[in-house]
Amino acid sequence: MPLSQNSKSTTSSTLTLGICLFISLVLLVLPLERKVIVADTLSDILTKPYVTVYNFITDIGKVNRINAELKAEIIEFKMNSVSVERVARERNMLRESIGLTEQGSLELIPCEIRQRKLTADARLVQLRCPVAPQWKEYQPVVSVDGLFGRVFRITAPNEAWVELLTSPDISIGCELSRTGLLGVLQPIAGQFELSLIGRDEDVKVGDIIVTSGVIESNNSSSMNSSSMPRGIPVGTVVEVNSPPDRIFKSILVEPAASFNKLDVVFLVSGSGDWFLKSDEQGMDNDQEY
Protein backbone atom coordinates (compact mmCIF):
# COMPACT_ATOMS: atom_id res chain seq x y z
CA MET A 1 0.00 0.00 0.00
CA PRO A 2 1.50 3.42 -0.93
CA LEU A 3 2.77 5.55 1.95
CA SER A 4 0.32 8.40 1.42
CA GLN A 5 -2.61 5.99 1.55
CA ASN A 6 -1.18 4.43 4.69
CA SER A 7 -0.89 7.79 6.44
CA LYS A 8 -4.37 8.80 5.25
CA SER A 9 -5.80 5.60 6.67
CA THR A 10 -3.90 6.10 9.95
CA THR A 11 -5.13 9.69 10.19
CA SER A 12 -8.73 8.73 9.56
CA SER A 13 -8.67 5.87 12.07
CA THR A 14 -6.97 8.07 14.68
CA LEU A 15 -9.49 10.84 14.06
CA THR A 16 -12.34 8.34 14.35
CA LEU A 17 -10.90 7.03 17.60
CA GLY A 18 -10.59 10.58 18.91
CA ILE A 19 -14.22 11.37 18.09
CA CYS A 20 -15.48 8.10 19.65
CA LEU A 21 -13.42 8.65 22.78
CA PHE A 22 -14.63 12.24 23.07
CA ILE A 23 -18.28 11.19 22.81
CA SER A 24 -17.72 8.35 25.30
CA LEU A 25 -16.04 10.68 27.81
CA VAL A 26 -18.83 13.24 27.43
CA LEU A 27 -21.38 10.51 28.13
CA LEU A 28 -19.34 9.27 31.09
CA VAL A 29 -19.19 12.63 32.82
CA LEU A 30 -22.87 13.53 32.29
CA PRO A 31 -25.04 13.67 35.43
CA LEU A 32 -27.02 10.50 36.10
CA GLU A 33 -30.39 12.01 35.13
CA ARG A 34 -29.07 13.03 31.72
CA LYS A 35 -27.49 9.61 31.27
CA VAL A 36 -30.85 7.97 31.93
CA ILE A 37 -32.51 10.26 29.35
CA VAL A 38 -29.83 9.44 26.78
CA ALA A 39 -30.15 5.71 27.53
CA ASP A 40 -33.94 5.86 27.14
CA THR A 41 -33.70 7.78 23.86
CA LEU A 42 -31.10 5.42 22.43
CA SER A 43 -33.10 2.44 23.60
CA ASP A 44 -36.16 3.77 21.75
CA ILE A 45 -34.20 4.40 18.56
CA LEU A 46 -32.23 1.17 18.54
CA THR A 47 -34.67 -1.35 19.89
CA LYS A 48 -38.09 0.08 18.92
CA PRO A 49 -38.11 -1.26 15.33
CA TYR A 50 -37.25 -4.77 16.49
CA VAL A 51 -39.73 -4.66 19.35
CA THR A 52 -42.41 -3.40 16.94
CA VAL A 53 -41.70 -6.22 14.49
CA TYR A 54 -41.59 -8.80 17.27
CA ASN A 55 -44.88 -7.54 18.73
CA PHE A 56 -46.43 -7.54 15.26
CA ILE A 57 -45.41 -11.15 14.71
CA THR A 58 -46.66 -12.29 18.10
CA ASP A 59 -49.90 -10.33 17.56
CA ILE A 60 -50.47 -12.16 14.30
CA GLY A 61 -50.12 -15.44 16.12
CA LYS A 62 -52.50 -14.23 18.81
CA VAL A 63 -55.04 -13.00 16.27
CA ASN A 64 -54.95 -16.33 14.48
CA ARG A 65 -55.54 -18.17 17.72
CA ILE A 66 -58.38 -15.87 18.77
CA ASN A 67 -59.88 -16.21 15.30
CA ALA A 68 -59.89 -19.98 15.59
CA GLU A 69 -61.48 -19.80 19.06
CA LEU A 70 -64.15 -17.40 17.84
CA LYS A 71 -64.97 -19.64 14.88
CA ALA A 72 -65.37 -22.57 17.24
CA GLU A 73 -67.66 -20.46 19.46
CA ILE A 74 -69.75 -19.37 16.49
CA ILE A 75 -70.25 -22.98 15.46
CA GLU A 76 -71.25 -23.85 19.03
CA PHE A 77 -73.70 -20.94 19.14
CA LYS A 78 -75.21 -21.96 15.82
CA MET A 79 -75.72 -25.50 17.07
CA ASN A 80 -77.25 -24.21 20.30
CA SER A 81 -79.50 -21.88 18.34
CA VAL A 82 -80.84 -24.82 16.31
CA SER A 83 -81.42 -26.75 19.52
CA VAL A 84 -83.19 -23.78 21.13
CA GLU A 85 -85.45 -23.32 18.12
CA ARG A 86 -86.42 -26.97 18.28
CA VAL A 87 -87.20 -26.73 22.01
CA ALA A 88 -89.27 -23.57 21.43
CA ARG A 89 -91.20 -25.28 18.64
CA GLU A 90 -91.92 -28.33 20.76
CA ARG A 91 -92.97 -26.18 23.69
CA ASN A 92 -95.36 -24.17 21.52
CA MET A 93 -96.89 -27.40 20.22
CA LEU A 94 -97.44 -28.58 23.78
CA ARG A 95 -98.86 -25.24 24.86
CA GLU A 96 -101.23 -25.30 21.92
CA SER A 97 -102.34 -28.82 22.74
CA ILE A 98 -103.37 -27.83 26.27
CA GLY A 99 -105.04 -24.59 25.19
CA LEU A 100 -102.35 -22.06 26.14
CA THR A 101 -101.31 -19.23 23.82
CA GLU A 102 -98.33 -19.73 21.61
CA GLN A 103 -95.18 -17.96 22.71
CA GLY A 104 -93.35 -15.89 20.15
CA SER A 105 -89.67 -15.28 19.84
CA LEU A 106 -87.54 -12.55 21.30
CA GLU A 107 -85.66 -9.99 19.33
CA LEU A 108 -82.61 -8.06 20.48
CA ILE A 109 -82.39 -4.50 19.23
CA PRO A 110 -78.98 -2.91 19.78
CA CYS A 111 -79.04 0.50 21.46
CA GLU A 112 -76.43 3.04 22.29
CA ILE A 113 -76.07 4.61 25.76
CA ARG A 114 -76.15 8.38 25.34
CA GLN A 115 -76.13 9.71 28.89
CA ARG A 116 -76.40 8.76 32.51
CA LYS A 117 -78.47 10.29 35.30
CA LEU A 118 -77.86 9.35 38.90
CA THR A 119 -80.37 10.63 41.43
CA ALA A 120 -81.40 9.59 44.92
CA ASP A 121 -84.43 7.81 43.51
CA ALA A 122 -83.10 6.24 40.38
CA ARG A 123 -80.13 5.27 38.29
CA LEU A 124 -81.03 6.02 34.69
CA VAL A 125 -79.33 5.85 31.33
CA GLN A 126 -80.67 7.25 28.09
CA LEU A 127 -80.76 4.81 25.18
CA ARG A 128 -80.91 5.58 21.53
CA CYS A 129 -81.80 2.97 18.93
CA PRO A 130 -80.84 3.32 15.26
CA VAL A 131 -84.40 2.33 14.29
CA ALA A 132 -87.53 3.23 16.24
CA PRO A 133 -88.52 0.06 18.11
CA GLN A 134 -91.80 -0.95 19.76
CA TRP A 135 -91.08 0.58 23.18
CA LYS A 136 -93.03 -0.65 26.16
CA GLU A 137 -92.76 0.50 29.74
CA TYR A 138 -90.68 -1.88 31.86
CA GLN A 139 -89.38 -3.60 28.77
CA PRO A 140 -86.12 -5.38 29.66
CA VAL A 141 -82.76 -4.17 28.48
CA VAL A 142 -79.85 -6.57 28.50
CA SER A 143 -76.10 -6.32 28.03
CA VAL A 144 -73.98 -9.11 26.62
CA ASP A 145 -73.71 -10.51 30.15
CA GLY A 146 -77.25 -10.30 31.45
CA LEU A 147 -80.09 -8.10 32.61
CA PHE A 148 -79.08 -4.45 32.57
CA GLY A 149 -82.31 -2.62 33.39
CA ARG A 150 -85.78 -1.85 32.11
CA VAL A 151 -87.42 0.91 30.13
CA PHE A 152 -88.50 3.73 32.44
CA ARG A 153 -89.72 6.56 30.24
CA ILE A 154 -90.02 6.88 26.47
CA THR A 155 -88.92 10.31 25.26
CA ALA A 156 -88.78 9.93 21.48
CA PRO A 157 -89.59 7.27 18.86
CA ASN A 158 -86.04 5.98 19.13
CA GLU A 159 -84.99 7.24 22.57
CA ALA A 160 -85.91 6.24 26.07
CA TRP A 161 -84.66 6.40 29.62
CA VAL A 162 -83.79 3.05 31.15
CA GLU A 163 -83.76 2.31 34.85
CA LEU A 164 -80.72 0.31 35.85
CA LEU A 165 -80.91 -2.74 38.01
CA THR A 166 -79.07 -0.73 40.66
CA SER A 167 -81.95 1.73 41.03
CA PRO A 168 -83.17 1.81 44.63
CA ASP A 169 -86.83 1.23 43.85
CA ILE A 170 -86.54 -1.66 41.46
CA SER A 171 -87.63 -5.22 42.06
CA ILE A 172 -87.36 -8.09 39.62
CA GLY A 173 -89.09 -11.43 39.83
CA CYS A 174 -86.34 -14.05 39.65
CA GLU A 175 -85.88 -17.75 39.96
CA LEU A 176 -82.99 -20.03 40.66
CA SER A 177 -82.28 -21.78 37.38
CA ARG A 178 -81.18 -24.98 39.12
CA THR A 179 -84.21 -25.50 41.35
CA GLY A 180 -86.87 -23.13 39.99
CA LEU A 181 -87.36 -21.43 43.36
CA LEU A 182 -89.01 -18.03 42.95
CA GLY A 183 -87.77 -14.90 44.67
CA VAL A 184 -87.54 -11.15 44.29
CA LEU A 185 -84.28 -9.39 43.50
CA GLN A 186 -83.78 -5.94 44.96
CA PRO A 187 -80.78 -3.70 45.41
CA ILE A 188 -80.16 -3.09 49.11
CA ALA A 189 -77.30 -0.99 50.45
CA GLY A 190 -75.12 -1.32 47.38
CA GLN A 191 -75.68 -5.07 47.04
CA PHE A 192 -78.31 -7.26 45.47
CA GLU A 193 -80.50 -9.45 47.64
CA LEU A 194 -82.80 -12.23 46.56
CA SER A 195 -85.61 -12.29 49.06
CA LEU A 196 -88.73 -14.39 49.83
CA ILE A 197 -86.91 -17.73 49.68
CA GLY A 198 -87.60 -19.96 52.66
CA ARG A 199 -84.93 -20.74 55.24
CA ASP A 200 -84.98 -24.44 54.46
CA GLU A 201 -84.84 -24.21 50.69
CA ASP A 202 -81.95 -25.54 48.63
CA VAL A 203 -79.78 -22.59 47.60
CA LYS A 204 -76.04 -22.82 46.98
CA VAL A 205 -73.29 -20.34 46.27
CA GLY A 206 -72.78 -20.34 42.51
CA ASP A 207 -76.45 -20.87 41.61
CA ILE A 208 -77.49 -18.85 38.59
CA ILE A 209 -80.40 -16.42 38.96
CA VAL A 210 -82.60 -15.72 35.95
CA THR A 211 -85.78 -13.73 35.45
CA SER A 212 -88.85 -15.75 36.38
CA GLY A 213 -91.35 -14.11 34.04
CA VAL A 214 -93.54 -13.48 37.11
CA ILE A 215 -94.69 -9.95 37.97
CA GLU A 216 -93.38 -8.83 41.35
CA SER A 217 -94.28 -5.59 43.12
CA ASN A 218 -92.52 -4.02 46.07
CA ASN A 219 -93.92 -1.92 48.88
CA SER A 220 -94.41 1.30 46.90
CA SER A 221 -97.98 2.30 46.13
CA SER A 222 -97.77 1.96 42.40
CA MET A 223 -97.01 -1.18 40.45
CA ASN A 224 -93.60 -0.50 39.15
CA SER A 225 -92.79 -3.81 37.68
CA SER A 226 -93.96 -5.84 34.77
CA SER A 227 -93.52 -9.30 33.37
CA MET A 228 -90.14 -9.86 31.83
CA PRO A 229 -89.36 -12.80 29.60
CA ARG A 230 -88.38 -15.79 31.66
CA GLY A 231 -84.79 -16.93 31.68
CA ILE A 232 -82.74 -13.73 31.20
CA PRO A 233 -79.53 -14.13 33.24
CA VAL A 234 -79.55 -11.78 36.21
CA GLY A 235 -76.67 -12.87 38.42
CA THR A 236 -75.00 -15.50 40.54
CA VAL A 237 -75.47 -16.31 44.20
CA VAL A 238 -72.36 -15.29 46.16
CA GLU A 239 -73.53 -15.64 49.78
CA VAL A 240 -76.24 -17.65 51.48
CA ASN A 241 -77.22 -17.27 55.13
CA SER A 242 -80.12 -18.65 57.16
CA PRO A 243 -80.52 -16.24 60.10
CA PRO A 244 -82.27 -18.00 63.00
CA ASP A 245 -84.60 -15.04 63.61
CA ARG A 246 -85.92 -14.85 60.06
CA ILE A 247 -88.17 -17.11 58.04
CA PHE A 248 -86.45 -16.31 54.75
CA LYS A 249 -82.87 -16.88 53.68
CA SER A 250 -80.49 -13.98 53.22
CA ILE A 251 -79.11 -14.42 49.70
CA LEU A 252 -76.65 -12.01 48.16
CA VAL A 253 -76.33 -11.95 44.38
CA GLU A 254 -73.56 -10.70 42.14
CA PRO A 255 -75.19 -9.18 39.04
CA ALA A 256 -74.19 -10.59 35.66
CA ALA A 257 -74.18 -7.24 33.88
CA SER A 258 -71.68 -4.49 34.54
CA PHE A 259 -73.23 -1.07 35.19
CA ASN A 260 -70.05 0.94 34.96
CA LYS A 261 -69.15 0.09 31.40
CA LEU A 262 -71.03 2.27 28.93
CA ASP A 263 -71.35 0.07 25.92
CA VAL A 264 -73.92 -1.21 23.50
CA VAL A 265 -76.92 -2.79 25.18
CA PHE A 266 -79.95 -4.52 23.69
CA LEU A 267 -83.63 -3.87 24.00
CA VAL A 268 -85.54 -7.13 24.34
CA SER A 269 -88.57 -7.05 22.14
CA GLY A 270 -91.27 -9.66 21.62
CA SER A 271 -92.67 -12.35 23.87
CA GLY A 272 -91.42 -15.74 24.81
CA ASP A 273 -88.79 -17.17 27.06
CA TRP A 274 -85.09 -16.59 27.06
CA PHE A 275 -83.37 -19.90 26.65
CA LEU A 276 -80.10 -20.58 28.32
CA LYS A 277 -77.76 -23.32 27.10
CA SER A 278 -78.89 -26.65 28.48
CA ASP A 279 -75.85 -27.09 30.73
CA GLU A 280 -76.48 -23.70 32.39
CA GLN A 281 -80.12 -24.36 33.21
CA GLY A 282 -79.30 -26.97 35.83
CA MET A 283 -82.38 -29.01 34.99
CA ASP A 284 -83.50 -30.98 31.97
CA ASN A 285 -85.49 -29.16 29.33
CA ASP A 286 -88.27 -31.72 29.86
CA GLN A 287 -88.86 -30.38 33.35
CA GLU A 288 -90.03 -27.08 31.91
CA TYR A 289 -93.20 -28.75 30.82
Added chain:
Amino acid sequence: MIRNIKAITFLLLLAVLGSTVIGPLISFNNISPDFLMMVIVIVALAEGAFAATIVGFLIGIVLDISQPELMGLHALCCSLAGYSIGKLRGRLILDSVLVAGGLVAIAVLSYEMLYSLIGSGVVGNEFIRPFFTRTIPASIYSGLI
Protein backbone atom coordinates in the same frame (compact mmCIF):
# COMPACT_ATOMS: atom_id res chain seq x y z
CA MET B 1 -18.17 -0.85 0.68
CA ILE B 2 -21.86 -1.77 0.78
CA ARG B 3 -20.92 -5.45 0.79
CA ASN B 4 -18.64 -4.81 3.76
CA ILE B 5 -21.40 -2.97 5.62
CA LYS B 6 -23.79 -5.84 4.95
CA ALA B 7 -21.23 -8.34 6.19
CA ILE B 8 -20.57 -6.29 9.34
CA THR B 9 -24.29 -5.95 9.99
CA PHE B 10 -24.73 -9.70 9.58
CA LEU B 11 -21.86 -10.32 12.00
CA LEU B 12 -23.41 -7.94 14.53
CA LEU B 13 -26.74 -9.74 14.34
CA LEU B 14 -24.96 -13.05 14.84
CA ALA B 15 -23.14 -11.59 17.82
CA VAL B 16 -26.38 -10.37 19.39
CA LEU B 17 -27.92 -13.79 18.80
CA GLY B 18 -24.88 -15.43 20.30
CA SER B 19 -24.90 -13.21 23.36
CA THR B 20 -28.61 -13.53 24.05
CA VAL B 21 -29.35 -17.11 23.03
CA ILE B 22 -26.25 -19.24 22.64
CA GLY B 23 -24.15 -17.65 25.40
CA PRO B 24 -26.54 -18.54 28.24
CA LEU B 25 -26.82 -22.09 26.89
CA ILE B 26 -23.08 -22.72 26.90
CA SER B 27 -22.21 -20.71 30.00
CA PHE B 28 -20.84 -22.28 33.16
CA ASN B 29 -20.83 -20.57 36.53
CA ASN B 30 -22.39 -17.53 34.82
CA ILE B 31 -19.35 -17.18 32.57
CA SER B 32 -20.10 -17.11 28.87
CA PRO B 33 -17.95 -16.24 25.85
CA ASP B 34 -17.93 -12.64 24.69
CA PHE B 35 -19.39 -12.87 21.20
CA LEU B 36 -19.46 -9.10 20.77
CA MET B 37 -15.72 -8.79 21.34
CA MET B 38 -15.19 -11.64 18.88
CA VAL B 39 -17.03 -9.60 16.24
CA ILE B 40 -14.85 -6.55 16.97
CA VAL B 41 -11.73 -8.70 16.55
CA ILE B 42 -13.02 -10.18 13.27
CA VAL B 43 -13.90 -6.73 11.88
CA ALA B 44 -10.55 -5.33 13.06
CA LEU B 45 -8.54 -8.06 11.36
CA ALA B 46 -10.65 -7.96 8.19
CA GLU B 47 -11.27 -4.22 7.73
CA GLY B 48 -8.72 -2.43 9.87
CA ALA B 49 -8.72 0.12 12.66
CA PHE B 50 -11.24 2.58 11.16
CA ALA B 51 -14.10 0.09 10.79
CA ALA B 52 -13.26 -1.69 14.04
CA THR B 53 -13.30 1.59 16.01
CA ILE B 54 -16.76 2.46 14.69
CA VAL B 55 -18.12 -1.05 15.22
CA GLY B 56 -16.64 -1.12 18.71
CA PHE B 57 -18.18 2.26 19.52
CA LEU B 58 -21.61 1.18 18.32
CA ILE B 59 -21.47 -2.10 20.21
CA GLY B 60 -20.35 -0.22 23.31
CA ILE B 61 -23.21 2.25 23.06
CA VAL B 62 -25.73 -0.60 22.83
CA LEU B 63 -24.17 -2.24 25.91
CA ASP B 64 -24.22 1.10 27.76
CA ILE B 65 -28.01 1.40 27.37
CA SER B 66 -28.47 -1.35 29.94
CA GLN B 67 -26.22 0.41 32.48
CA PRO B 68 -26.96 4.14 32.43
CA GLU B 69 -24.77 4.88 35.48
CA LEU B 70 -21.68 3.88 33.50
CA MET B 71 -22.94 5.31 30.22
CA GLY B 72 -20.07 5.74 27.77
CA LEU B 73 -17.66 3.32 29.41
CA HIS B 74 -18.45 0.33 27.21
CA ALA B 75 -18.26 2.59 24.15
CA LEU B 76 -14.87 3.91 25.28
CA CYS B 77 -13.40 0.46 25.98
CA CYS B 78 -14.80 -1.16 22.85
CA SER B 79 -13.58 1.68 20.61
CA LEU B 80 -10.10 1.42 22.09
CA ALA B 81 -10.15 -2.38 21.69
CA GLY B 82 -11.27 -2.10 18.07
CA TYR B 83 -8.64 0.51 17.27
CA SER B 84 -5.81 -1.40 18.98
CA ILE B 85 -6.60 -4.70 17.29
CA GLY B 86 -7.16 -2.95 13.98
CA LYS B 87 -3.64 -1.56 14.20
CA LEU B 88 -2.31 -5.12 14.41
CA ARG B 89 -3.83 -5.98 11.05
CA GLY B 90 -1.14 -6.99 8.63
CA ARG B 91 1.40 -7.46 11.43
CA LEU B 92 0.24 -10.83 12.69
CA ILE B 93 0.33 -14.23 11.06
CA LEU B 94 -3.17 -15.56 11.57
CA ASP B 95 -2.74 -18.96 9.97
CA SER B 96 -2.57 -20.57 13.36
CA VAL B 97 -5.76 -21.03 15.36
CA LEU B 98 -3.80 -20.43 18.54
CA VAL B 99 -2.86 -16.94 17.38
CA ALA B 100 -6.47 -16.05 16.58
CA GLY B 101 -7.73 -17.53 19.84
CA GLY B 102 -5.00 -15.87 21.83
CA LEU B 103 -5.81 -12.53 20.22
CA VAL B 104 -9.46 -12.85 21.18
CA ALA B 105 -8.51 -13.84 24.72
CA ILE B 106 -6.15 -10.88 25.09
CA ALA B 107 -8.74 -8.53 23.61
CA VAL B 108 -11.42 -9.71 26.06
CA LEU B 109 -8.96 -9.56 28.96
CA SER B 110 -7.79 -6.03 28.14
CA TYR B 111 -11.30 -4.78 27.55
CA GLU B 112 -12.65 -6.28 30.79
CA MET B 113 -9.65 -5.01 32.77
CA LEU B 114 -10.03 -1.48 31.44
CA TYR B 115 -13.76 -1.54 32.03
CA SER B 116 -13.43 -2.87 35.59
CA LEU B 117 -10.61 -0.42 36.45
CA ILE B 118 -12.48 2.66 35.28
CA GLY B 119 -15.80 1.30 36.54
CA SER B 120 -14.40 0.70 40.03
CA GLY B 121 -13.10 4.25 40.00
CA VAL B 122 -16.39 5.79 38.88
CA VAL B 123 -18.95 3.86 40.91
CA GLY B 124 -16.72 2.04 43.39
CA ASN B 125 -17.23 -1.46 42.06
CA GLU B 126 -14.98 -4.23 43.32
CA PHE B 127 -12.05 -5.01 40.98
CA ILE B 128 -9.68 -7.71 42.31
CA ARG B 129 -12.07 -10.57 42.96
CA PRO B 130 -14.10 -10.25 39.74
CA PHE B 131 -10.84 -10.03 37.80
CA PHE B 132 -9.83 -13.51 38.90
CA THR B 133 -13.26 -15.09 39.14
CA ARG B 134 -14.83 -13.66 36.01
CA THR B 135 -12.50 -11.69 33.71
CA ILE B 136 -9.74 -14.27 33.29
CA PRO B 137 -12.08 -17.28 32.82
CA ALA B 138 -14.24 -15.29 30.36
CA SER B 139 -11.23 -14.29 28.26
CA ILE B 140 -9.92 -17.87 28.15
CA TYR B 141 -13.37 -19.20 27.27
CA SER B 142 -13.82 -16.61 24.51
CA GLY B 143 -10.39 -17.46 23.12
CA LEU B 144 -11.21 -21.15 23.08
CA ILE B 145 -14.49 -20.57 21.28
